[in-house]
Amino acid sequence: DAGVTQSPTHLIKTRGQQVTLRCSPKSGHDTVSWYQQALGQGPQFIFQYYEEEERQRGNFPDRFSGHQFPNYSSELNVNALLLGDSALYLCASRRRGSSYEQYFGPGTRLTVT
Amino acid sequence: GDSVTQMEGPVTLSEEAFLTINCTYTATGYPSLFWYVQYPGEGLQLLLKATKADDKGSNKGFEATYRKETTSFHLEKGSVQVSDSAVYFCALSDHTGNQFYFGTGTSLTVIP
Numbered sequence: 001d002a003g004v005t006q007s008p009t010h011l012i013k014t015r016g017q018q019v020t021l022r023c024s025p026k027s028g029h030d031t032v033s034w035y036q037q038a039l040g041q042g043p044q045f046i047f048q049y050y051e052e053e054e055r056q057r058g059n060f061p062d063r064f065s066g067h068q069f070p071n072y073s074s075e076l077n078v079n080a081l082l083l084g085d086s087a088l089y090l091c092a093s094r095r096r097g098s099s100y101e102q103y104f105g106p107g108t109r110l111t112v113t
Numbered sequence: 114g115d116s117v118t119q120m121e122g123p124v125t126l127s128e129e130a131f132l133t134i135n136c137t138y139t140a141t142g143y144p145s146l147f148w149y150v151q152y153p154g155e156g157l158q159l160l161l162k163a164t165k166a167d168d169k170g171s172n173k174g175f176e177a178t179y180r181k182e183t184t185s186f187h188l189e190k191g192s193v194q195v196s197d198s199a200v201y202f203c204a205l206s207d208h209t210g211n212q213f214y215f216g217t218g219t220s221l222t223v224i225p
Binding site for chain 1: 204218
């Protein structure tokens with residue numbers, strides 16, 4: 001049973017560019033959340049998707065957007081990249097109605113130069 | 114708003130020493146509490162959880178008790194091993210279970 005997978009593993013972008021990160025949830029999971037983890041910090045909640053809609057959002061600007069597909073996989077898009085967007089982006093999935101337990105992917109390391 | 118405060122590191126211990134990592138929280142309602150572990154270059158792995166007051170979560174020799182009166186969820190292990198070297202994160206989920214709040218993490222290094 002594959003766990004949560006994310007692609008790509010690493011990414012280098014230039015300030016002002018746009019980036020798309022991808023996540024496939026663990027089998028049987030229908031809810032996907034995205035987190036940003038800056039170096040030396042804990043993960044910060046970006047947003048959560050369920051039934052192809054954004055259900056809850058953390059304190060992130062509109063430059064951060066997402067999408068969930070019918071197969072429950074998800075994308076995170078970041079526009080107009082800033083140097084401060086450099087971080088590890090983590091995807092987490094769970095089955096709605098479960099005991100809130102989330103499973104995390106290995107993350108995508110984004111570097112903005 | 115909801116938040117988690119955990120003991121700053123780094124923490125360095127000798128093998129077989131006793132470990133405590135402090136965690137306190139602020140939350141409305143009745144949150145669930147978690148400890149996650151992150152090994153170098155990897156994502157977060159759930160270590161243990163507790164969903165209501167006085168619950169004790171345990172896994173791989175680690176324990177933590179949900180203390181509502183002190184709003185705490187301290188992580189303990191009686192005898193650490195070199196393989197326990199990692200970063201440990203305390204977290205809570207809000208009453209909806211939709212949003213998780215993480216502490217800043219505590220780096221643990223265990224030396225032989």
